[in-house]
Amino acid sequence: MPAQLGDHLSGLQRLVILGGGSAGWMSAAALATGLRGVEVVLVESEEIGIVGVGEATFPSIRGFNDILGIDEAEFLAATGGSYKLGIQFCDWRQRDEHYFHTFGDFGQLDGAGALWGQYRRMRDRLGCSLSDLCLPSVMAEQQRFCLPAAGEELNSRYTYAYHFDASRYAAFLRRLAEARGVQRVEGRVVQALRREDGGVRALRLEDGRELSADLFIDCSGFASWLLGRTLEVPFVDWSHHLPVDRAWAVPTERVGSEITPYTRSTALEAGWAWRIPLQDRTGNGHVFSSRFIDEAAAREQLLARLDAPTLAEPRLLRFATGHRERFWSHNVIAIGLAAGFLEPLESTSIFLVHNALGRLMPMMQHVRAGRSAEAAEAFNSQQLRQFQRIRDFILLHYVLSERRDSEFWRYITSMELPPSLDYKLHAWRETGVLRHYDDEAFGESSWLAVYAGMKHWPRRSSPWMEEVPAGLAEAFLRERRDSIQRIVAGMPGHDAFLRQVLRRS
Numbered sequence: 388m389p390a391q392l393g394d395h396l397s398g399l400q401r402l403v404i405l406g407g408g409s410a411g412w413m414s415a416a417a418l419a420t421g422l423r424g425v426e427v428v429l430v431e432s433e434e435i436g437i438v439g440v441g442e443a444t445f446p447s448i449r450g451f452n453d454i455l456g457i458d459e460a461e462f463l464a465a466t467g468g469s470y471k472l473g474i475q476f477c478d479w480r481q482r483d484e485h486y487f488h489t490f491g492d493f494g495q496l497d498g499a500g501a502l503w504g505q506y507r508r509m510r511d512r513l514g515c516s517l518s519d520l521c522l523p524s525v526m527a528e529q530q531r532f533c534l535p536a537a538g539e540e541l542n543s544r545y546t547y548a549y550h551f552d553a554s555r556y557a558a559f560l561r562r563l564a565e566a567r568g569v570q571r572v573e574g575r576v577v578q579a580l581r582r583e584d585g586g587v588r589a590l591r592l593e594d595g596r597e598l599s600a601d602l603f604i605d606c607s608g609f610a611s612w613l614l615g616r617t618l619e620v621p622f623v624d625w626s627h628h629l630p631v632d633r634a635w636a637v638p639t640e641r642v643g644s645e646i647t648p649y650t651r652s653t654a655l656e657a658g659w660a661w662r663i664p665l666q667d668r669t670g671n672g673h674v675f676s677s678r679f680i681d682e683a684a685a686r687e688q689l690l691a692r693l694d695a696p697t698l699a700e701p702r703l704l705r706f707a708t709g710h711r712e713r714f715w716s717h718n719v720i721a722i723g724l725a726a727g728f729l730e731p732l733e734s735t736s737i738f739l740v741h742n743a744l745g746r747l748m749p750m751m752q753h754v755r756a757g758r759s760a761e762a763a764e765a766f767n768s769q770q771l772r773q774f775q776r777i778r779d780f781i782l783l784h785y786v787l788s789e790r791r792d793s794e795f796w797r798y799i800t801s802m803e804l805p806p807s808l809d810y811k812l813h814a815w816r817e818t819g820v821l822r823h824y825d826d827e828a829f830g831e832s833s834w835l836a837v838y839a840g841m842k843h844w845p846r847r848s849s850p851w852m853e854e855v856p857a858g859l860a861e862a863f864l865r866e867r868r869d870s871i872q873r874i875v876a877g878m879p880g881h882d883a884f885l886r887q888v889l890r891r892s
């Protein structure tokens with residue numbers, strides 16, 4: 388049994404989490420809720436602080452909140468949050484164009500027996516874009532919001548996520564975790580004391596205190612203090628594929644009476660800008676590649692495009708894209724930025740945290756039964772696949788662009804692709820198959836939304852997809868388009884809906 392695969396964990400009685408950012412407190416809340424009979428301690432340093440950005444999320448955060456027994460209204464009130472139906476991508480294919488990637492499907496346009504071939508032929512006659520056939524995209528366009536209905540009808544076939552203030556989210560989870568027995572220790576960790584097998588025995592704090600444990604969760608952010616720095620698990624750098632490595636972030640005053648139920652991402656000269664509406668402010672940022680634009684120019688580009696007065700000085704964040712070669716080594720498991728980072732284009736970091744916790748929790752049983760080596764091996768391969776699949780989906784947004792107006796765009800649209808993405812693109816271009824691998828965070832509807840938004844259509848479709856008679860297909864698509872318009876017309880505006888929910892908190 389290889390030592391780095393976390394053996395000798397069978398006596399799991401005490402667990403220490405290093406770090407109190409979103410990842411640390413999400414881990415603490417989940418472990419305190421799901422692991423009975425294990426003492427959970429979290430150590431963090433206020434002096435070091437947290438990243439504090441990370442305001443847009445992915446729908447499965449709702450499942451995570453449900454497991455913790457969190458009430459939605461209370462959560463939105465505590466975090467200044469709003470609803471998120473998806474992302475509006477502006478200027479990505481060409482300037483002055485936009486499309487939505489929302490969390491809904493296109494009916495029979497995606498999946499098996501897809502009708503998109505017929506849709507393309509009758510698009511002019513139908514007089515609608517593909518977005519018009521996706522309920523949450525129409526909701527987003529019209530700034531409406533309503534919870535999905537129960538059942539199988541059209542008004543039930545979408546999901547949603549949240550925007551929130553990341554620091555308030557960590558504070559909210561801290562209250563919850565502490566109420567469930569997590570013990571918080573304030574202090575800076577300066578040394579890791581090792582075991583004979585190379586694992587970690589205890590953490591030593593600046594004031595000399597020692598925190599020993601059977602298992603350590605490294606949530607120390609970009610420092611990757613335990614997995615990277617102490618156990619020296621190498622970092623796998625993906626910056627050749629995703630070259631953005633810096634971000635300026637700045638909050639602005641809230642604009643207008645209606646806040647958009649979506650994140651906006653606008654492609655710029657050497658990266659892209661985010662705009663995330665919260666209840667009482669808007670989060671803004673410019674994610675860019677320092678190889679193609681300097682920090683001062685990137686700051687100016689962000690400030691020049693803001694639509695309201697700033698509430699603070701812009702803050703610069705530096706990061707590397709990639710992941711640790713292993714996520715679980717010896718008795719250390721890294722979660723959050725300590726495990727790796729993929730740029731925030733599709734809001735996947737917090738998703739990667741709760742997704743990892745969802746995989747880990749059942750594995751703790753195997754750990755207790757002395758099977759931690761097998762659990763670690765499975766966890767490592769699952770995490771790696773997750774990172775690779777998300778990298779490919781993020782990359783898709785760039786490589787389909789027709790922009791060639793800067794060095795950045797010329798580089799990113801001409802680079803060699805990872806084979807997994809190359810294969811998927813080939814399958815789509817040649818036969819219109821939205822083929823996808825197991826364990827994809829982004830399913831067929833997501834891929835179709837980006838292909839269609841970027842006007843990247845296949846050369847031909849496979850014959851078995853053409854079997855639905857054209858008349859039937861047209862009737863189906865007209866009915867879907869009209870039903871969506873009717874349903875959305877009956878929904879309240881996002882702001883009105885949110886205010887009504889907050890009154891319940």
Ligand SMILES: Cc1cc2nc3c(=O)[nH]c(=O)nc-3n(C[C@H](O)[C@H](O)[C@H](O)COP(=O)(O)OP(=O)(O)OC[C@H]3O[C@@H](n4cnc5c(N)ncnc54)[C@H](O)[C@@H]3O)c2cc1C
Pocket residue numbers: 405406407408409410411430431432433435436437438439440441442443444553574575576577606607608609610612633634636672704706722723724725731734735736737738
């Ligand atoms: C520009 C940018 C935009 C982002 N946008 C999004 C987004 O929209 N959606 C999304 O899902 N994610 C986003 N993220 C990612 C998101 O911010 C993080 O995934 C999330 O906040 C988790 O961070 P963390 O808890 O891993 O690290 P951190 O927030 O950095 O927390 C690290 C913790 O470790 C502690 N610590 C470190 N070293 C020590 C030590 N030696 N002793 C004691 N304590 C220590 C720190 O005090 C802190 O408490 C974004 C990230 C960046 C950089």
